[in-house]
Amino acid sequence: xxxxxxxxxxxxxxxxxxxxxxxxxxxxxxxxxxxxxxxxxxxxxxxxxxxxxxxxxxxxxxxxxxxxxxxxxxxxxxxxxxxxxxxxxxxxxxxxxxxxxxxxxxxxxxxxxxxxxxxxxxxxxxxxxxxxxxxxxxxxxxxxxxxxxxxxxxxxxxxxxxxxxxxxxxxxxxxxxxxxxxxxxxxxxxxxxxxxxxxxxxxxxxxxxxxxxxxxxxxxxxxxxxxxxxxxxxxxxxxxxxxxxxxxxxxxxxxxxxxxxxxxxxxxxxxxxxxxxxxxxxxxxxxxxxxxxxxxxxxxxxxxxxxxxxxxxxxxxxxxxxxxxxxxxxxxxxxxxxx
Amino acid sequence: xxxxxxxxxxxxxxxxxxxxxxxxxxxxxxxxxxxxxxxxxxxxxxxxxxxxxxxxxxxxxxxxxxxxxxxxxxxxxxxxxxxxxxxxxxxxxxxxxxxxxxxxxxxxxxxxxxxxxxxxxxxxxxxxxxxxxxxxxxxxxxxxxxxxxxxxxxxxxxxxxxxxxxxxxxxxxxxxxxxxxxxxxxxxxxxxxxxxxxxxxxxxxxxxxxxxxxxxxxxxxxxxxxxxxxxxxxxxxxxxxxxxxxxxxxxxxxxxxxxxxxxxxxxxxxxxxxxxxxxxxxxxxxxxxxx
Numbered sequence: 001x002x003x004x005x006x007x008x009x010x011x012x013x014x015x016x017x018x019x020x021x022x023x024x025x026x027x028x029x030x031x032x033x034x035x036x037x038x039x040x041x042x043x044x045x046x047x048x049x050x051x052x053x054x055x056x057x058x059x060x061x062x063x064x065x066x067x068x069x070x071x072x073x074x075x076x077x078x079x080x081x082x083x084x085x086x087x088x089x090x091x092x093x094x095x096x097x098x099x100x101x102x103x104x105x106x107x108x109x110x111x112x113x114x115x116x117x118x119x120x121x122x123x124x125x126x127x128x129x130x131x132x133x134x135x136x137x138x139x140x141x142x143x144x145x146x147x148x149x150x151x152x153x154x155x156x157x158x159x160x161x162x163x164x165x166x167x168x169x170x171x172x173x174x175x176x177x178x179x180x181x182x183x184x185x186x187x188x189x190x191x192x193x194x195x196x197x198x199x200x201x202x203x204x205x206x207x208x209x210x211x212x213x214x215x216x217x218x219x220x221x222x223x224x225x226x227x228x229x230x231x232x233x234x235x236x237x238x239x240x241x242x243x244x245x246x247x248x249x250x251x252x253x254x255x256x257x258x259x260x261x262x263x264x265x266x267x268x269x270x271x272x273x274x275x276x277x278x279x280x281x282x283x284x285x286x287x288x289x290x291x292x293x294x295x296x297x298x299x300x301x302x303x304x305x306x307x308x309x310x311x312x313x314x315x316x317x318x319x320x321x322x323x324x325x326x327x328x329x330x331x332x333x334x335x336x337x338x339x
Numbered sequence: 340x341x342x343x344x345x346x347x348x349x350x351x352x353x354x355x356x357x358x359x360x361x362x363x364x365x366x367x368x369x370x371x372x373x374x375x376x377x378x379x380x381x382x383x384x385x386x387x388x389x390x391x392x393x394x395x396x397x398x399x400x401x402x403x404x405x406x407x408x409x410x411x412x413x414x415x416x417x418x419x420x421x422x423x424x425x426x427x428x429x430x431x432x433x434x435x436x437x438x439x440x441x442x443x444x445x446x447x448x449x450x451x452x453x454x455x456x457x458x459x460x461x462x463x464x465x466x467x468x469x470x471x472x473x474x475x476x477x478x479x480x481x482x483x484x485x486x487x488x489x490x491x492x493x494x495x496x497x498x499x500x501x502x503x504x505x506x507x508x509x510x511x512x513x514x515x516x517x518x519x520x521x522x523x524x525x526x527x528x529x530x531x532x533x534x535x536x537x538x539x540x541x542x543x544x545x546x547x548x549x550x551x552x553x554x555x556x557x558x559x560x561x562x563x564x565x566x567x568x569x570x571x572x573x574x575x576x577x578x579x580x581x582x583x584x585x586x587x588x589x590x591x592x593x594x595x596x597x598x599x600x601x602x603x604x605x606x607x608x609x610x611x612x613x614x615x616x617x618x619x620x621x622x623x624x625x626x627x628x629x630x
Contacts, residue, residue: 095626102459106459107455112455118376118380123372123375127372130365131365131460131467132461133361
């Protein structure tokens with residue numbers, strides 16, 4: 001099976017996934033009782049999710065904890081079956097776990113350790129070569145390119161346990177890329193890393209995507225990752241997709257507010273500031289949220305009073321935009337329940 | 340800084356699945372690579388081997404007292420020297436058939452979700468673990484060879500006869516089969532992790548019983564009443580410890596050895612199938628319920 005350029009590389013259609021979880025009543029007698037009579041309830045982790053991803057895209061997959069991100073990624077990598085719906089990745093149905101499918105994709109889940117702990121990463125890479133039956137020259141070429149790209153040439157011969165968290169994550173990613181997957185699914189690739197390591201990993205992923213034309217789908221709690229890598233984002237909340245589009249549209253739609261920051265002389269702002277509207281005052285620093293259209297008028301009034309050391313107008317952080325999207329969605333859900 | 344210009348744009352290759360012969364070579368190579376990993380722990384192996392000798396000393400004194408107390412040269416066809424030789428040989432049997440932590444490790448991988456790692460790769464989990472355990476055994480046997488050679492030299496007085504070359508060949512065959520039997524038996528137990536949250540106390544029980552019924556502590560023939568020994572010889576466990584040692588000591592009539600090796604092979608096939616079936620069923624459940 002080859003991918004036709006007109007066909008999307010990932011196609012997800014009306015995917016549902018329901019988990020059965022045990023309902024546990026707390027307490028000793030309830031615990032005894034649960035030995036013979038167990039109550040279960042169904043939790044809909046993913047509800048009617050549909051989307052398509054084109055070859056070569058980097059797509060961010062966002063949502064609060066428990067929204068269904070990981071469940072969706074697990075279905076796309078063939079680890080679990082959906083309750084209903086269909087999906088294809090590179091033309092394969094993932095949960096049929098075709099050998100050819102497994103040879104051409106990679107899933108990296110956060111800090112899950114694939115590497116042998118007490119040995120140098122190069123030994124784990126050698127195992128990887130055997131698992132994927134890679135040709136020696138091709139393997140060595142790819143390995144050389146990847147270690148150079150990630151800047152870890154000197155670390156491959158050092159036991160993994162002696163590496164820092166960031167270095168280890170780089171090695172994990174190299175292991176995941178050695179067979180040159182065409183589809184890369186990443187669940188929190190930068191979790192727990194410092195800014196330097198985060199930026200390095202972002203750069204490497206972008207480079208891999210560009211040089212191989214690989215498709216990447218990633219979840220992350222670091223909005224910086226998403227901003228740096230993804231043009232397009234999917235946002236999922238309580239199992240359903242609530243946004244599928246450009247990241248800039250999302251900011252446009254929910255970024256109507258600006259953050260105005262004023263730094264006054266002395267230890268406290270002058271009295272008249274409170275008349276401007278609700279403000280967060282900490283010492284001489286005042287922060288206000290304003291609608292884009294109000295900013296010019298408010299700044300004009302502030303400047304006419306004087307007594308200012310510094311003034312700044314910023315876009316709210318992406319975290320806030322996303323949080324607003326979630327909040328709006330849960331209000332919709334409540335309204336739906338009441339109505 | 341990294342030289343970005345060096346990464347060449349080229350289409351990713353289609354990685355072809357190897358055929359049957361290719362697969363054999365693949366798992367052979369995995370075994371070779373795993374051997375390097377296991378040799379990193381050769382110090383542990385060496386210490387483990389030496390520590391295993393210590394109970395041997397108390398066993399020698401214990402059996403001396405037993406034979407003196409019984410006031411007889413022969414108990415159930417075993418002389419005092421033969422019992423000691425048997426206990427030494429059982430060490431060799433266990434060296435092949437014991438799989439420390441295999442069942443518990445498989446169950447833990449299932450429970451903690453580490454199974455994912457094997458499921459997304461083009462790997463057969465059971466073949467991979469067999470290659471890995473094979474490497475483990477080779478590393479272990481290689482590091483233990485010298486201390487065992489020393490022990491057997493010191494204790495050579497307990498061996499009354501030197502077995503024929505044919506017997507030694509059959510003994511080696513039964514040892515290899517006991518490795519396979521031990522592997523598939525433990526693997527079958529580990530698969531229970533798909534259904535049970537906590538397997539450690541169950542495994543403890545099985546391992547403790549296994550010591551008795553496999554003939555680890557004394558030859559099964561000494562079991563009273565004699566009916567019990569007959570029953571134990573019908574179970575698969577004797578092939579993990581008793582059977583290879585008994586072959587070496589010529590305790591099994593020559594015309595019975597080959598048929599019994601056939602039975603040993605059948606048990607290997609039985610547990611290989613059981614593990615495979617449980618794996619299939621468990622995976623269905625895993626994919627359907629959690630993961």
